[in-house]
Amino acid sequence: MPRTRRMPTATDTTMKVDIGSSTDVPETTDTAPTALPADSAAVRHGATLWGNAPYLLLMTGKTGQLVGAGVAAFAVPLVAFAVTGSVFLAGVITAVAEVGVLVVTLPAGMIADRVDRRRLIIVCSAIGIALWASLAITDAAGALGGWQLAATLAAASAVAAFYGPAETASIRFVVRPEQLGSAMAAMQGRSAAASLAAAPLGGLLYGLSRALPFVAGILGYLVAGITALAVRAPLNDPPSSEQASGAGSIAEGIRFVLGVPFLRLGVVVFAAINLAFDGVVVGVNLHLVAAHTAPLAIAMVDVAVGITMIAGSVLAPTLVKRFPTGWLAVACLIPSGLGAVGMAVTDDYAGYIVWSCVMTAFIPTVNAGLLGYAAAITPLSLQARMSSVVMISSLAVAPIAPVIAGWALPTLGVPFTLGAFGALLLASTVALGVARSVRRIGRPGTWESDALTAAAG
Known part of the structure; x- marks a missing residue:
C-alpha cells in the first residue's frame, strides 16, 4: 500500500x-x-472480530512495537548528529538503518512460513529488546559511538523485517476470510495512530534524555513479546516433512x-x-x-x-x-x-x-x-x-x-x-x-x- x-x-x-x-x-x-483448518483460531474464535482473543493479542503486540519503534526512530537522526557532530554522517547512519530490511526481507518471509510464527515473534521481541537496551545503556553512559549506532540500527531493522511478515501472516491464520477487510482496516487505523503518537512522544522523551527514546523501543518489544506469549492458538500449520x-x-x-x-x-x-x-x-x-x-x-x-x-x-x-x-x-x-x-x-x-x-x-x-x-x-x-x-x-x-x-x-x-x-x-x-x-x-x-x-x- x-x-x-x-x-x-x-x-x-x-x-x-x-x-x-x-x-x-x-x-x-x-x-x-x-x-x-477446522481447528484454526479463525474458526474457533471468529464469531466476532473483537471477540477474537488471538487477533486482539497480536494487534496489541504490534501496536506496542510500532509505537516503541516509532519513538526510537524519531530520535535516531538527532542522536546520530549528537554523537558524530556531522549532518552528513547523521544521514549516512540513518540510511544504514534501511540496509537490514533490504537484505533480509526475502529470507524473512521464507522463515516466517517455515517455523512456528509465535516463537519467531517472541525471539524477535527478545532480540529487539537487547538491541535497543544496548543503545540506551551505552548512550546513558556516554559511550555511544557512530559505528555502534549504525550497526545496531541495521540489526534492529533486520529484526523488524522478520517480525513484520510473521505478524501479518499470523493475522490471516486467526481471522475469518469475510472479516479480513475489517481486520485490515483496523490495522490501518492502528498504524496511523501509532505514527501520530510516536513523533511527539519521541520529542518529549528526547528532551528529557537522549536514552529515553531507546527505552521506548525496549518497552515496545516487551509488549510484543508478552502478548505473543499469551497467544495459545497456533499461528501456522505444522511444518511439512517435505519442505524445500x-x-x-x-x-x-x-x-x-x-x-x-x-x-x-x-x-x-x-x-x-x-x-x-x-x-x-x-x-x-x-x-x-x-x-x-x-x-x-x-x-x-x-x-x-x-x-x-x-x-x-x-x-x-x-x-x-x-x-x-x-x-x-x-x-x-x-x-x-x-x-x-x-x-x-x-x-x-x-x-x-x-x-x-x-x-x-x-x-x-x-x-x-x-x-x-x-x-x-x-x-x-x-x-x-x-x-x-x-x-x-x-x-x-x-x-x-x-x-x-x-x-x-x-x-x-x-x-x-x-x-x-x-x-x-x-x-x-x-x-x-x-x-x-x-x-x-x-x-x-x-x-x-x-x-x-x-x-x-
Whole structure:
C-alpha cells in the first residue's frame, strides 16, 4: 500500500498486494489457496472480530512495537548528529538503518512460513529488546559511538523485517476470510495512530534524555513479546516433512507472485504508486524546510494527515463491505492523485495541509480492501513469502524519491516536481483501472469462494 515518509500510512505502510480472480492463481497443488483448518483460531474464535482473543493479542503486540519503534526512530537522526557532530554522517547512519530490511526481507518471509510464527515473534521481541537496551545503556553512559549506532540500527531493522511478515501472516491464520477487510482496516487505523503518537512522544522523551527514546523501543518489544506469549492458538500449520530448501522456498514464493497476473502488474504499479507518494511527501517537506517553515508547523502537516487517516480507517470497513474491492480501490486512489496535483498548484501552507489530507483520506480503504483480498486467497503456507516478495518493490523505490525530489525541486521548481509525481500517481491508478484482474475483485463475501474455486481448479 502507499508508503509515505513523514505522513503516517499503512504498515504496514506499503501498498502490498491485490490478487485477481480465482482463475488467475497458478494451478499447482503446492500453492493453491486452501480453506482454514477446522481447528484454526479463525474458526474457533471468529464469531466476532473483537471477540477474537488471538487477533486482539497480536494487534496489541504490534501496536506496542510500532509505537516503541516509532519513538526510537524519531530520535535516531538527532542522536546520530549528537554523537558524530556531522549532518552528513547523521544521514549516512540513518540510511544504514534501511540496509537490514533490504537484505533480509526475502529470507524473512521464507522463515516466517517455515517455523512456528509465535516463537519467531517472541525471539524477535527478545532480540529487539537487547538491541535497543544496548543503545540506551551505552548512550546513558556516554559511550555511544557512530559505528555502534549504525550497526545496531541495521540489526534492529533486520529484526523488524522478520517480525513484520510473521505478524501479518499470523493475522490471516486467526481471522475469518469475510472479516479480513475489517481486520485490515483496523490495522490501518492502528498504524496511523501509532505514527501520530510516536513523533511527539519521541520529542518529549528526547528532551528529557537522549536514552529515553531507546527505552521506548525496549518497552515496545516487551509488549510484543508478552502478548505473543499469551497467544495459545497456533499461528501456522505444522511444518511439512517435505519442505524445500531455503532457496527453493524463496523461489516458490517468487514463482507464486509472478504466476498471478495481477501480482505481476502490482509489483510494478504499486512501486510506481509508492514512488509517487514518497516523492510528493518528501518534495513538500523539503520545500517547507527551504522556505524556513517552523519545525512545529511542518509537524502539524503530519498530525493533520494522521488524524485524517484514522478517520479513514473508521470508514474503511463500511466501504469495503458495500462495494466491489477492485473498483473501490481505483475510485479511492483518484482523490490521492488529485490531492498530489492540488499541492503542485498551490504555494500556501494551509493548502498543503488540505491537499495532503485529500491525498491520504481514502488510502486506509485501499489498503484494507487489497490487503484483505490478498490474504484471503493466498495459501496459508505462502502468506509471509507473498508479503515479503511484493514488499521488495516498495523497498527498492524508497531511496529513489528523495534523490529525485532533491534534484528536481531546485532544478525544475516546486510545481513541476509535485505535478510530475501527481501525474505518475494518476497514471498508476489508470493502470489498475484497466486491469481485468482488478475489476473482477468483488466484495469480501466472495473472497473465500475465490480461494476455494482456485483450490478446486
